[in-house]
Amino acid sequence: MPAEQTIQLERYASDAKALVAAAQTLADERKHVQVEPIHLLARALDRDRGVAAVFKAAGAEPTDVVAEVEAQLGKLTKASTGLAYLSSAMLSLLTRAEKEAGAGTAVGVEHLLNALSQEIRGPAAVVLQAFALGPGSLRPHMAALKSVPREAPGTSAASAATGGDVLQKFAIDLVARAKEGAFDPVIGRDTDVRRLLQILERRQKNHPLLVGEPGVGKTAIVSALAMRIATADVPQNLANLAILELQVGQLLAGARLRGEVEDRLKAVFAAVQARDALLYISSLESLLGQSGSAVFDLLKPMLARGEVRMVASTTPEGLRKLNDKDASLLRQFTLLTIEPPTPEGAIEVLRGIATRFEKHHKVQIGDPAIVAAVRLAKRYVQEHALPDSAIDLLDEASARKRVEIDGLPAHMDDAIRRVASLKAQLSGLENDADAMSVKTRDRIQKEIAELEPTVAEMRVKLDSRRGALAAQTALREEMAKLQAQLEQARKEQNFAKLGELEHVQIPDVRRRLEAADAAVDKAGLKDSVSGIVTEEDVALVLGDWTGIPVAKMLEGESEKLLKMEERLTARVIGQTEAVKAVSKAVRRGRVGLRDPGKPIGSFLFLGPSGVGKTELAKALAEFLFDDEQSMTRLDMSEFMEKHMAQRLVGAPPGYVDSEEGGFLTEAVRRRPYSVLLFDEVEKAHSDVFNLLLQVLDDGRLTDGRGRTADFSNTVVIMTSNIGSQRILETDPKLFESEEGREALRDVLHEELRNFLRPEFLNRIDDVIVFRPLSKGDLRGIVDIQLRRLEKLMTDRELKLDLSEGAKMALVERGYEPAFGARPLKRAILKAVQDPLAEEILAGGYATGSTVHVDVDGDSFKFIKK
Template sequence: MGESLCESCGKQPASGRDAGWRGGRIVVQALCAGCMAARMRGRLIGAGGAALAVLAAGLGAAVLSERKAQDVGSAKPQRAAGLFARSKTPTLDSFSRDLTQLSLEGKIDPVIGRELEIERVVRILARRTKNNPVLIGEAGVGKTAIVEGLALRIASADVPRSLLGRRIVAISFAGVVAGTKYRGEFESRLNRVLEELRRTPEDVILFIDELHTIVGAGSAEGSTVDAANMLKPALARGDIRCIGATTFDEYRRHIESDAALERRFQPIVIEEPTPEQTLDMMSGLRSRYESHHGVRIPDETLSAAVELSARYIADRRLPDKAFDLLDEACAMVALAGQSTVDRAAVAKIVSGWTGIPLDTLAEAEAQKLLHFEELLRQRVIGQDSAVSAVADCVRRTRAGLKEHRGPLGGLLFVGPSGVGKTELARATAAALFGSDDALLRFDMSEFSQPHSAARLVGAPPGYVGYERAGELTEAVRRRPYSVVLFDEADKADSSVVSLFLQLLDDGRLTDAQSRQVDFRNALVILTAHADEGEDLATLGAIFPSELLNRLDDVIVFRALDGRQLRAVTELLARPLIMAAAEQGIALRLCDAALDAIAAEADDPRQGARILRRIIERRLRSPLAKAMLAGEFVKGQAVEVDAAADGALVFRSAS
């Protein structure tokens, strides 16, 4: 009879017998040496594991017993986020951050200048009913920081007795929703969280950042069960205490629209801090930024960060934008291997954010404004009174003597065609903001129909293009420091002109998405055509008196005489001379040639625009033809003179 095989693996010959469980009864099996050894190891590990489990249970019971005895015998309140406290809410802990524990670990920055707001939150939390505050304010004003400040107070036991030992836990509803594949999983998770909160009513204060996200969170298609509706009963009965934070728009859209949810929260409006308060906040946190970046931050750098952010970054709020500006300036200096963050570093960051050149942000701006007329006269010929009026308007604003409401200035340029109205606006943009690109030009001849007003601020709901931003409002939102030119405003429809009233009066417009666009850092210029000698009283027939009364000044442009046309000719010929120099040809225009070109353009009805066409025909085209024919080559000097009959003569000067 052959050797029997192992009854476990069925491969090796059996070398022994062992008893084991099979089918609920003890069975003796023939096993090979390998299977016998494996079974013995399993028994040893199982016995050791059981012994360890018994030992761990005994030790754990002893530790918990000792900790409870300490809790009973100690008059000092225990830390809110200890191991024993966290074990009461395991589900909540997996979807949240304990701000009180982070405060104890020194991972939260100190909160400065928000004592009144924190006291208001404490008062509401200490109420018997309706003890759920919601912080409402614009993005970046420090709503979350106020909650962190309360966590710091709890960690240092600087709160009323009713809040001692509390944990402020910031829950993430995105984490609660994430991974819920089947219907009912989200509700099950949230119910477990709420049950843990009910079991520990004197332990946890829930913090929901972006409170509006609970509306609709976790709801299935066609279902009305969401996080907000699940929280309502607990909030109404006082089973949980909750702090919310959201913006004005989101609160109005999501919370106020649900009256039952709104009455369960007590609103606290968080205003934007003043520049002085922001400076105090930054002074208190200076050491944190210095240690993180390894740089030194002088007092004048903090002042520059507050001043420049408040002045040039209009679409964000203090203190957030000032801290971001300082943080990036510190990072730039640290990466460059330098040790001190100065005003120039902060100005460079602002320039990168806004596109405003550095020299505009420098302290030498005052000297530039004193000589503003000279900068404008380099590009605008023969309109000295208009140049002086524009310079005076800019100086009044920059000196801080203009009323803060309204734009930097509201000007109306009136005069014949081709006398420099648009060019003065372009020159003002370049001198004031460092680039011609700072001119936002809108040709009002395109807005002669009543419905075209929607193009400027956006189409109303229900119309094609509602999702697009308005051409005017979006351009100013992206570049708030600019010169806004409404060219040929006399050709615009009256509904378009009506938009100028609010713009010039309050310095703001509301677009189709109900966003207010700030024009207080823009210079607004309108142009209109009026023939030479025409009475300004006729403007009343073109523009309503409400518009004219809101303007800072009406500037009249005069027709150019022969001497001024010659100066304009010399100015317009410079681009041609520079283009020829790039081709290696030194081009020089004699006085006789300039006089001949200016004489041909001496027509008051045409203005200076005809000069461009004359220069193209009489200078640029003949020179291009001669260069292609090989008459003038690279490295040669060319002189342009005029014959007795006014014809231009090109000859080599080398």
């Protein structure tokens, strides 16, 4: 039978039609080649209690029948692709059902069951025969079909519309919600709302499509329009307009019958046309993606003729998908691009809605907390746009404060849970007799003994705290009620009640409230009860999100920048001049003495291999953005070919991998605040330099899908080994003076011009020369490497102690000027780490011991203590 053959179900009742469609869906879900009568039997038993009652009346237990049906379904042939089509047996069954119904009668479920019972071959026949159900055996029991209240699966749009108001089921009236005060104030979007009103007042294409990144405020703008209509602050033509938000999830839920979504939409559109209403669809692309081209064909003529007024929203990615599916549909809309607010605008938004959060959480939000929420969200929550990211941060910070007030403060909670955890661990080690377990048990018992008195004291304070807070809250509520009664008595001029309130009840409650306030103060809870959300609360929540230490987030910018050389030099040894040059450029950018459209700084690092160029880039990322992972490293040896350069910005639409985006643009979109490291830049193809020219000059780059990546908050670092031999041959004394360094830089500029174009060199902020490492520099690097090695040994509770002689011996073994610090790492690996690993595996070092390493001639000796 051809796959495209279909049947007409006009004669079928809605419940029977739904069963046939459900059988089709089941076959598709199971990836079966054909729709068989067994699929119809499975769906009838699964979704219709009346059918189960018929089988039970016929002497077949429905649960047993279902089990047998599942066994037969598992034996059917599966297809790798495509949809199932109706088998000849299924077509014959439907023909018999139509004959059962007779002319002029709709085919119902009872007719399908009678036709099903007549199966004599195939999986359905096997199931029926297993329960001694032959042709006509279900007919005497059809009365049971209507004895059970039931609803046919996949209720159609028509029945939904007749069963109740379709708009109540699939839409929400935003204007009615605005009149109830359900929306937060919308700040700073007046221009966008006015533009929305202008589009709605147009004669043609008066359907706005709001386009913006998630979280920028598209739904808030529609809410602002609803609030304006609720207060009649709109033109007369729109004064009685209702805004109905379509619930796409509700519309798609339970739509098993093909075309049912379109039927429901038709019912919605018909209801919208019947009243002066504007239909709002959020994430328009999700609706179209679920229901295919049929909705396109349904929407376009209605929008073009103005039969339905619509406002919709989508993201730039959703807009691209809509354009790819049907560009003619987009021509019916007028695009309204919604940009994220500036940090100053986001602060105003949060100030406007802060009272709503204060009322909900019963806390007070300080203005420093609002400013910190915007500043920290913009810097650290880069995957979400303002103001949504800052609102989320402030909301959770307020919730955190509420939890501390009503529940346990964080330090109390940590201590109590720690004791519980230690006791659980102790019970697990109770019967272990080996030395390691005994030592661990002793350590846990010691920690429990230290913590338990503190926890007991905390519990006493906690009980006192809760009692004081409960009494204070109850008395404040009682005082509020009495004040309300006092006002009412004054209005009614009830002097007897007034005197009792003023001279007896209120003074008594006031006295008890003062005592409760004193108890709260005595418990040291005054600050907690006030519930003021501070910038530290915001930073603590963000620390939970990102893992970045709070101290780093709240550190003063000025104090941090003044210590920049000190912080960087702790990680990068022997490159004082390079560190100073980078620090000056960053400070210059941070105080605003730079072009705001360009990157914070752009540097070309020149020097031999292993002298600290990449390490300085990592240290700079950690210093500026509090996270060493805020660095994107691109090895330019991967971009030597012309076609590889395109991978930086991504393939244009229609090409392979166009959905992936570009390496460089996607990295910056994910982390706008980051360090970009282009390693060995001289190896890149010339097309890469053309892209970098735009980055260095404009601070922007457009990817293959037309989206713009902003580089204004990045630091661009390029490394190169050009002139390395000249640097190695230079007298070390030249690096000690500014004149010597300038002379060397001029010489290297000549070599750079042979590799890089003048216009590219001219856009780089500074060319920084890294000097070869001396033995004194390597001595400092030894300490850094040994500290890292000791961290690796903490799990085994081992400590490492190298004598000065051993350290200098490592320096001698690792000193190769042409290779920098990398030979030193290999020397530590061979001389210290390898022998240490062998001794640990052999059980040579007990837990908690210190390994002393000394040098004996040309060899290292290890002493256990």
